[in-house]
Amino acid sequence: MTYYLWDRLESSSSSSSRRHSVESSSTTVSVHKTRWSMSAAALRLIRCRRLSTAGPGVKRALQWTDLRKVAKVTGAVVLGGCLFITYEVVALDKAVTIDTSAIYKEKYKSYIYLRASPSDEKDNLTAGLTNKARRELHKAARRFLEMSSRLFLRSLDEHFSHVDADPHEVALWVLLKRTQSATIAVRQQAVQELADNHNWHDYQYRTAAQVIDQRTAVGLARTPQVDLRFFLPPPALPDLEDGLSAEDGLRQLLASLPLSEVDKCVQYFTSLALRESTQSMAAQRGGLWCFGGNGLPYAQSLTSVPSEKVESFCLQALVQHSKVQSHCDHIVANGGLQLLQRVYQLRRDSLKIQRNIVRIIGNLALNESVHQAIAQSGWVSVLAEMMHSPHVMQASHAARALANLDRETVKEKYQDGVYILHPQTRGNEPIKADVLFIHGILGAAFKTWRQKDRSMSEEEKEAGSWDEYTECWPKAWLAADCPNLRVLSVEYDSNLSDWLAKCPAENQRKSLAYRSKELLKKLKLAGVGERPVVWVAHSMGGLLVKKMLLDASEDPDMHGLLKNTKGVMFYSVPHHGTFMAEYSVNVRYLLFPSVEVRELCKDSPALRNLNENFLNMAKEKEFNVLSFAETLPTNIGPMIKILVVPSQSANLGIGELIEVDVDHLNICKPEKKDSFLYKRSLQFIQEALQSCLSH
Numbered sequence: 001m002t003y004y005l006w007d008r009l010e011s012s013s014s015s016s017s018r019r020h021s022v023e024s025s026s027t028t029v030s031v032h033k034t035r036w037s038m039s040a041a042a043l044r045l046i047r048c049r050r051l052s053t054a055g056p057g058v059k060r061a062l063q064w065t066d067l068r069k070v071a072k073v074t075g076a077v078v079l080g081g082c083l084f085i086t087y088e089v090v091a092l093d094k095a096v097t098i099d100t101s102a103i104y105k106e107k108y109k110s111y112i113y114l115r116a117s118p119s120d121e122k123d124n125l126t127a128g129l130t131n132k133a134r135r136e137l138h139k140a141a142r143r144f145l146e147m148s149s150r151l152f153l154r155s156l157d158e159h160f161s162h163v164d165a166d167p168h169e170v171a172l173w174v175l176l177k178r179t180q181s182a183t184i185a186v187r188q189q190a191v192q193e194l195a196d197n198h199n200w201h202d203y204q205y206r207t208a209a210q211v212i213d214q215r216t217a218v219g220l221a222r223t224p225q226v227d228l229r230f231f232l233p234p235p236a237l238p239d240l241e242d243g244l245s246a247e248d249g250l251r252q253l254l255a256s257l258p259l260s261e262v263d264k265c266v267q268y269f270t271s272l273a274l275r276e277s278t279q280s281m282a283a284q285r286g287g288l289w290c291f292g293g294n295g296l297p298y299a300q301s302l303t304s305v306p307s308e309k310v311e312s313f314c315l316q317a318l319v320q321h322s323k324v325q326s327h328c329d330h331i332v333a334n335g336g337l338q339l340l341q342r343v344y345q346l347r348r349d350s351l352k353i354q355r356n357i358v359r360i361i362g363n364l365a366l367n368e369s370v371h372q373a374i375a376q377s378g379w380v381s382v383l384a385e386m387m388h389s390p391h392v393m394q395a396s397h398a399a400r401a402l403a404n405l406d407r408e409t410v411k412e413k414y415q416d417g418v419y420i421l422h423p424q425t426r427g428n429e430p431i432k433a434d435v436l437f438i439h440g441i442l443g444a445a446f447k448t449w450r451q452k453d454r455s456m457s458e459e460e461k462e463a464g465s466w467d468e469y470t471e472c473w474p475k476a477w478l479a480a481d482c483p484n485l486r487v488l489s490v491e492y493d494s495n496l497s498d499w500l501a502k503c504p505a506e507n508q509r510k511s512l513a514y515r516s517k518e519l520l521k522k523l524k525l526a527g528v529g530e531r532p533v534v535w536v537a538h539s540m541g542g543l544l545v546k547k548m549l550l551d552a553s554e555d556p557d558m559h560g561l562l563k564n565t566k567g568v569m570f571y572s573v574p575h576h577g578t579f580m581a582e583y584s585v586n587v588r589y590l591l592f593p594s595v596e597v598r599e600l601c602k603d604s605p606a607l608r609n610l611n612e613n614f615l616n617m618a619k620e621k622e623f624n625v626l627s628f629a630e631t632l633p634t635n636i637g638p639m640i641k642i643l644v645v646p647s648q649s650a651n652l653g654i655g656e657l658i659e660v661d662v663d664h665l666n667i668c669k670p671e672k673k674d675s676f677l678y679k680r681s682l683q684f685i686q687e688a689l690q691s692c693l694s695h
Contacts, residue, residue: 091126171197172204179216188409188426191216194230195223205229214375218405221384224425228385234378237342246346247307249339250314256334257321266320308350311343315356322363323416331360332370337377344382351394358386358397363416365404374405387424392471393446396489399424412527417519419445421472421487422479429483433532433566433689436523437474437489440539445491446472448538452662452669468672474536477673481682484693488526490519516547520558523548529561532692534685535568538668539645542573543607546614553617567624567688569681571668572645575611575652577604615653624688625655628677634663 178190194208209232212220220230240249259267318336321327331337340357347353361379364370374380379401386398396419403410409426421437423429439448451470470476474487492515523529529552537545545568552558618625629650633641644664651657660667660677670678686693 088129172200172208176208176211179212191219191223195220195226198227214372215408217375217380218402219408221380221387222402222406222426226384231381231384233381234341237338246343247310250311253334253336253339254314254317257327257330261324262320266317270317308347312353315353318360319356322360325367328364328367328370331364332373337373341377351391355393355397358401359416362397362401362404365401366413366415368407371405392475395424396421413525415522415525417491418522418526419489421475421489431486432484432692434486434488434528435534435536435685436528438535438537438541438545439491440541443538445489448668449474449489450669452666452671473670473678477678492519512543512547515544516551520548520551529558529564532564532566532689534566534688537573538571539573542570543610546610550613550617565623567684569684570627570652572628572630572650572664574645574649576649577607578645578649618654625652626684627652627655627657628667629657629659630664630667631659631661632663634665
């Protein structure tokens with residue numbers, strides 16, 4: 001091929017030179033020069049062409065060989081890798097089993113559950129793969145927590161369609177976010193929706209319990225049928241010092257409290273409890289350990305008195321101290337909340353001790369400055385649990401404490417002795433009127449208004465009639481028939497009255513006038529007088545109602561109470577006195593404290609003035625009045641029967657008087673819901689409040 005190109009170039013050069021010779025002989029020298037230059041160029045072209053012709057063939061051979069080698073190596077690596085990975089996966093599957101359902105549920109928290117199954121192969125490689133898998137799962141859980149936290153901090157109007165999570169899970173965080181809204185209505189609705197949804201998983205309840213704040217926790221506790229898993233358990237209590245007991249802690253707490261601003265009898269018995277420690281002094285005054293005035297049959301030293309009795313004694317003293325605001329700060333500062341929590345847990349079998357403790361918490365809750373301390377001590381969860389108690393007294397004490405803690409929806413404050421029978425929880429029913437129940441001197445806020453006691457046969461118990469018995473008919477029956485009413489029961493301190501039987505300050509016993517002013521202050525704080533009111537009173541409680549209304553007429557700040565009073569219902573109230581005052585002192589004391597007996601004598605001047613003034617006011621204000629009178633004598637001991645309030649004394653002089661064939665104690669205790677006594681009482685309340693209940 002090279003020589004062929006050279007011949008072509010030679011012939012080409014010859015023909016070119018012949019043409020140039022014909023044209024001019026003078027250019028012969030230049031033609032020769034040109035020929036040699038072209039020959040040199042052709043030689044260079046031939047060399048380059050030879051090089052270019054040989055190059056591609058070599059290159060193609062090298063590339064194909066390399067590809068075959070790469071293919072062989074790659075195939076070996078891929079095949080070996082697949083076999084290796086398959087072996088490791090099979091080995092890992094045998095070594096560890098992952099509970100995928102647990103991972104799905106726990107992905108919102110910072111931990112997961114791995115359940116290892118026994119395996120004979122426990123080499124380092126398998127352990128390393130297991131640890132790596134665990135780390136990756138933890139990273140995924142942490143990423144989800146970060147996403148949840150970012151979601152929780154976003155505004156409510158953002159859309160959540162881009163969030164890769166179950167809508168049921170997102171709903172929980174949305175509701176928790178709304179509980180922090182600046183709008184009260186939004187917060188309340190969110191709390192209600194949280195409590196109404198009973199389909200949350202267990203871990204969601206635990207998550208919510210750690211997220212919700214004090215305000216939301218109180219709102220949930222006051223929501224009907226709330227799940228108790230929303231609340232964290234009380235925190236662990238610190239260990240007691242060596243040799244100390246809860247009883248010793250209560251004594252130390254009492255010793256640290258000042259004895260100022262409390263009743264003189266409280267001072268006396270508190271000092272006595274702290275001072276009497278020797279056997280001789282205890283032998284002389286051992287009976288003073290009882291608040292009821294009946295004494296305890298112990299003549300030994302105070303340390304021999306059962307711990308539960310001592311704790312009950314100290315707690316009742318703390319109840320009186322907790323009524324003083326400055327003492328509340330001392331109780332909290334000296335660890336009283338934690339100490340009460342310890343006693344509460346130790347005495348779960350004693351309903352009375354639990355009530356006294358919650359009574360103290362309710363008094364402390366009147367001061368908003370200690371609300372945070374109460375919540376941090378775990379009392380919200382305890383109160384929420386007590387709200388579910390089947391015992392009316394337990395639930396009502398808890399309801400009062402929670403109402404004082406709930407500054408979100410409750411503007412009233414319920415002082416010691418004022419209990420909410422209805423509504424005890426948050427609700428959608430608007431409150432249109434109040435009904436107040438006032439017991440007699442030796443009565444109580446709950447036991448006075450229980451259903452009539454009855455002995456049932458075994459057949460009736462098996463039929464379920466016993467389950468229908470109620471410990472407080474205003475709460476069970478009246479609240480159901482009139483849901484728009486707020487039902488309150490007022491209790492004055494009958495325990496304190498019993499102490500006074502042996503207290504040196506006996507000559508300063510509380511009179512009717514003193515009790516009237518004291519209760520008016522409490523009722524004003526509870527908002528009584530801002531709505532229409534109906535009063536329901538038994539025995540001497542009726543005299544107290546008349547005295548309070550007369551005092552309210554003289555106080556410009558209480559004119560609203562007088563104006564909104566629509567009716568008064570009396571159960572065997574001795575408007576004109578009672579023959580009880582003519583009996584022996586011992587018998588009189590069974591029904592009335594001795595200092596008031598002088599005011600109960602038949603045709604007493606004090607009673608006559610009270611009755612006349614009230615009659616004039618009732619006629620002027622056009623009160624609705626209904627009076628019930630007993631016709632059966634009351635058993636006072638095994639051998640004495642007395643008609644405590646005859647019909648003549650129960651007749652006020654205005655309104656309707658109805659005689660009922662019951663004794664003095666059962667005149668305010670209907671036998672059943674369809675009995676005449678309850679039906680007529682309900683009718684009177686509805687008629688007196690007809691104008692406001694119909695709107």
